[in-house]
Amino acid sequence: MAMLHEHLALTKSEAVFRLAKNYAADIAVFDRIEAQALAMADVLTEGIINQFPCVFMY
Numbered sequence: 001m002a003m004l005h006e007h008l009a010l011t012k013s014e015a016v017f018r019l020a021k022n023y024a025a026d027i028a029v030f031d032r033i034e035a036q037a038l039a040m041a042d043v044l045t046e047g048i049i050n051q052f053p054c055v056f057m058y
Contacts, residue, residue: 003036003039003040003043004040006036007033007036007037007040010029010032010033010036011033013029014026014029014030014033017029
């Protein structure tokens with residue numbers, strides 16, 4: 001659950017920076033959001049594979 005909370009906090013920060021027209025900070029936070037979202041996708045994928053190992057055997 002911590003990953004989701006971190007993602008939401010970063011997204012909120014990005015919105016605040018964009019509304020304040022602080023585009024440099026907005027871009028920096030977006031880069032962090034992208035990296036964090038990719039990590040979250042990896043965790044979700046690993047969980048699905050672990051839940052259904054027979055489907056993903058090769």
